[in-house]
Amino acid sequence: MTSPAALRGRIVVPGDDRYHLLRSTYTTVARPAAVLLPENAEEVVAxxxxAREQGLPLSVRSGGHGLSGRSSNDGGVVIDLSAMNRVEVLDRAARIVRVEAGARWAQVAQALAPYGLAISSGDHGNVGVGGLATGGGIGWLVRRYGLTIDHIRAAEVVLADGTVVRADADHEPDLLWAVRGAGSGVGIVVAFEIEAIELRDIGYAQIAVEVDRGGRALRRWADYLAEAPRELSTAVTLLPHGRSLVASITAVVATADERRVRAAVEPLLRIGNTLDQHAQLAPYPALVSTAHLHANVGQQPSTTTNGLLTGMTDEDAAAIVAAAGGRHQALINMRSVGGAVNDVPADATAYAHRHQGTLVVATAFPPQRGVALDAAWRPLADRVEGAYVGFESRPGESAFERVYPGATGDRVRRLWKRYDPDGVFQALWRLP
Known part of the structure; x- marks a missing residue:
């Protein structure tokens, strides 16, 4: 493969010592023909x-954590943005931060900590900025801060024809709308300007609660989160516990005030039989630590799907327990949303799910695959609505319609066609 002058030394092919660390994603071992490593927008254009001149499949990668594995491929070209990882505070008073798409969220948290700033950004420091910040961004501060996309004020985008465009409220507002939730289909976003929040330390609690077969503990968790202080965000993982299940609850309170942390967390201790608990104050970067940083070499193969609940009925809770504890035993995670997420109008961004309170995610691991996941998910399939693109590993028309429902999907399709008429960035969605 002939190297253009602008990329000399930054095209990695099989046989290169760097190839085994760059070819795959977190979930998928891949074998691309080449991985390109641009260092600025001009090199992304090159x-x-x-990549287009080669006529091969194209993938774009920031961190490579994406569960679908779409940020790499077999036999094609990968544009890897990992060298574009700079984080700069542009305006401390306005809390505007410029973050390049190849940074990982641990690096962002570490860079912002000296300024007393933070951005809600997923739940693992190894996740790349670009993938999360073009899809939504359900992080540890989600009920207080909202989605990551809700605070993107501008984006720098390389379009399919090589044009470099700034999208903000006054310039290309349609492009900015699409970037915030459906950005993977309009171009290569190389940098974001994001409004951060003032935050240094947070309250952090880990709680284990026994879950009855009827799921009453889960119903109480959801009922409490619907009324809880917005400073509180939680994630729940359901795990086997003898003949029942245990809910492992991670609770994050966006304040360093111990009294408010205690008041927010204590009701979680009353949703069921508490097996274990501990709480502490910690700096925000501890949640998305630089210790999380690692190469992605396909070490966690999985198949994932998800949906949202507005509230949680007794029947919903029982269905969640059935999915987690049934014969197929999918791993079930739940995240509280609502709060600041639902302050944003449903048509303000390409993420339209602005009235629900709970995100339910189901994952199957080898040797189980999609058929087993679908069987495990069946009790929930007719109860949930919508989907979050970050936790949907099987792209296609059905997934698209759940991620981008109704008028949102119609607008996404129009804008993808406008900004990428040849479908360079949409091929993996396999849309008609």
């Missing part, structure tokens, strides 16, 4: 032009 990389895109080079």
């Amino acid at each position: 990389a895109l032009r080079h």
Whole structure:
């Protein structure tokens, strides 16, 4: 493969010592023909032009944590943005931060900590900025801060024809709308300007609660979160516990005030039989630590789907327990949303799910695959609505319609066609 001058030394092919660390994603072992490593927007343009000239499948990667595995491929070209990882505070008074798409969220948290700033950004420091910040961003501060996309004020985008465009409220507002939730289909977003929040330390609690077969503990968790202080965000993982289940609850309170942390967390201790608990104050970067940073080499193969609940009925809770404890035993995670997420109008961004309170995620691991996941998910399939693109590993028309329902999906399709008429960035969705 001939190297353009702008990318000399930054095209990695099989046989290169770097190839085994760059070819795959977190969930999928891949074998691309080449991985391109641009260091600035001009080199992204050169990389895109080079990739298109080869006539091979194209993937774009920031962190490579994406559960679908779409940020790499077999036999094609990968544009890897990991060298574009700079984080800069542009305006401390306005809390505007410029973050390049190849940074990982641990690096962002570490860079912002000296300024007393933070951005809610997923739940693992190894996740790349670009993938999360173009899909939504359900993080540890989600009920207080909202989605990551809700605070993107501008984006720098390389379009399919090689044009570099700034999208903000006054310039290309339609492009900014699409970037915030459906950005993977309009171009390569190389940098974001994001409004951060003032935050240094947070309250952190880990609680284990026994879950009865009827799921009453889960119903109480959801009922409490619907009324809880917005400072509180939680994630729940359901795990086997003898002949029942245990809910492992991670609770994050966006304040360093111990009294408010205690008041927010204590009701969680009353939703069921508490097996274990501990709480502490910690700096925000401890949640998305630099210790999380690692190469992605396909170490966690999985198949994932998800949906949202507005409230949680007794029947919903029982269905969740059935999915987690049934014969197929999917791993079930739940995240509290609502709060600040639902302050944003449903048509303000390409993420339209602005009235629900709970995100339910189901994952199957080998040797189980999609058929087993679908069987485990069946009790919930007709109870949930919508989907979050970050936790949907099987792209296609059905997934698209759940992620981008109704008028939102119609607008996404129109804008993808406008900004990428040849479908360079949408091929993996397999849309008609």
